[in-house]
Amino acid sequence: EAAVTQSPRSKVAVTGGKVTLSCHQTNNHDYMYWYRQDTGHGLRLIHYSYVADSTEKGDIPDGYKASRPSQENFSLILELASLSQTAVYFCASSDGLGGDTQYFGPGTRLLVL
């Protein structure tokens, strides 16, 4: 099965600090995604990318930046972390934009204090 890894797996950050979440895929997929999941809710799309050096806004991009330096790597950056950004963050990859199976990483639990 396709492999998507995330680091760190959990993180505690302080309000106003910078946080970088990393994602690496070995599937040779063009598309990569960042989602957040709040307790008891579904996933919401933050940013996605379909090619290296290019990112697109998803449904809730405010407060987040993304970076795709290579096909394999996709980062999510919180320049000024806020309490409301406490959530679980999932990275995923796929061949097509929603049209093919998305493979998810294990998630990163972020707690902002």
Next chain:
Amino acid sequence: GQQVQQSPASLVLQEGENAELQCNFSSTATRLQWFYQHPGGRLVSLFYNPSGTKHTGRLTSTTVTNERRSSLHISSSQTTDSGTYFCAPHQGGRALIFGTGTTVSVSP
């Protein structure tokens, strides 16, 4: 934008019982996926099912595209089926939109 409603929100089953999970969405979806989230958080794709019926093991997914609905049937439930099931339709040109999920708890 696309709105996704899943029902029921939660479901409690005795092992061996069948269950039907429903997904309704507001806009025609060109594609649709069902996902399962383990209690520990891991997400796996169950079905890519834009229309028609698909089976895998004890799971059956049926999508009626022009009625904007999809269902997931679990037959002979097992404790290992416990977790949360998400429906995620795809609207052309956009990524998946996830529903709020159905949490299934199967007791022995």
